[in-house]
Amino acid sequence: MSADRVRDALYEEKTVVILREKNAEAVRWKARAAKDGGLKIQEITWTTPSAAELIREFTKQGLGTIGAGTILTVAEAKKAVAHGAKFLVSPVFTPAVNAWSKKNKILYIPGCATPAEIYGAWQAGCRPIKIFPVPDFGGAAYVKHLLAPLSFLELFPTGGLGLQDVKAYLDAGAKAVGLGASFTHAPEVLDGTAAALTKLATEVVDLVKGRATVRA
Secondary structure, three states, X not given: OOHXXXXXXXXXXXXXXXXXXXXXXXXXXXXXXXXXXXXXXXXXXXOOOOHHHHHHHHHHHOOOEEEEEOOOOHHHHXXXXXXXXXXXXXXXXXXXXXXXXXXXXXXXXXXXXXHHHHHHHHHOOOXXXXXXXXXXXXXXXXXXXXXXXXXXXXXXXXXXXXXXXXXXXXXXXXXXEEEOHXXXXXXXXXXXXXXXXXXXXHHHHHHHOOOOOOOO
């Protein structure tokens, strides 16, 4: 799958499930539960135990479009892609990873925060650009403020976002949203079963497709 096709899929689905867990089994059941609810794009962070093996496993199982997060070096990028990662995400912009990704036609989504960082990544050809950690920079209002003078930017805010955040960020102009700890570690998920996460995922899909409104 080319970088353009992955980007198109991301902009169509509008959400990425970000899986950062302390053990591989937690990633397994949460990834499957989210996919059962209709969320087709998932990112496994490189800080998760057995991340490369999980990416290979999920790719072979056809679990969806699987990417690798927290990629900081070319060596990590190479290993992730060799195991089946279709896109790479980082909390920072790394020129070497960007150059390698472009050469190998892999979608690279770097993390930036300030307008100067974001514009620098844009000039380097990055689309979209991850805004991280977006809650600490003003949330959805920050995305809206950035796009007022820089309307050409393609932004992907992340930073622990959950179901309640999706509509606000998309309405602010974000191309997609990263669903982090507020989604994968929501109270009903921690206290319940896979079915609780599947239900949350279904609510996210309904919200994105315009079939539901934000919970009261």
